[in-house]
Amino acid sequence: MFRNLRTTVQNAPLNAAQIEVLAKANQLAGNGNPGDAAPLFAELARELDVLRPRQAANLHARAAHAYADAGNAQSALTQARTGLSMFIQYRMVDRSPVFYANITRKFNNKGMKGAATAIQNEFGGKVGSLPPQSPAPAKTALRHGTLPTNCPKCGGPVHSEGASWIDNQTIECEYCGTPIRATVNKP
Numbered sequence: 001m002f003r004n005l006r007t008t009v010q011n012a013p014l015n016a017a018q019i020e021v022l023a024k025a026n027q028l029a030g031n032g033n034p035g036d037a038a039p040l041f042a043e044l045a046r047e048l049d050v051l052r053p054r055q056a057a058n059l060h061a062r063a064a065h066a067y068a069d070a071g072n073a074q075s076a077l078t079q080a081r082t083g084l085s086m087f088i089q090y091r092m093v094d095r096s097p098v099f100y101a102n103i104t105r106k107f108n109n110k111g112m113k114g115a116a117t118a119i120q121n122e123f124g125g126k127v128g129s130l131p132p133q134s135p136a137p138a139k140t141a142l143r144h145g146t147l148p149t150n151c152p153k154c155g156g157p158v159h160s161e162g163a164s165w166i167d168n169q170t171i172e173c174e175y176c177g178t179p180i181r182a183t184v185n186k187p
């Protein structure tokens with residue numbers, strides 16, 4: 001009965017101290033300080049690796065983007081490798097191709113050709129061989145209502161694609177695990 005990961009609520013919200021770190025990291029990243037945000041994301045990800053691997057995977061991905069934005073190719077590559085490996089290991093099939101495409105593009109745009117090539121060589125075949133994304137995520141979001149763009153608790157970005165719906169109107173924040181309610185548009 002726990003086979004469907006998408007509908008299994010397996011991630012309890014983070015504790016108060018962890019949410020504080022995450023909120024600070026999101027704020028720094030949003031204020032043009034990716035170099036200060038990146039180690040906070042990476043540290044929190046490492047802390048959650050074992051107990052909350054899906055949240056940890058998303059945080060490694062955030063750390064990779066922040067390190068790349070800060071011009072630190074080596075740390076960005078390390079975080080991207082860990083994030084992608086975990087997305088694949090935990091069958092997060094909506095996240096892996098999206099993150100793979102985004103981080104490869106970012107590496108190339110920032111002149112980090114070595115990192116882009118490494119990711120493509122190591123993960124291109126694996127991401128490509130994963131099952132296709134679930135159909136019509138946009139329609140799913142519409143049916144559920146409108147989600148806020150950021151988590152009210154930790155400030156992390158909210159993606160309706162691949163979200164874990166707790167009930168008809170509620171998703172779980174992919175970073176901190178807080179339930180986030182969608183607003184249903186009244187006719």
Ligand SMILES: [Zn+2]
Nearest residue numbers: 151154173176
């Ligand atoms: Zn959150």
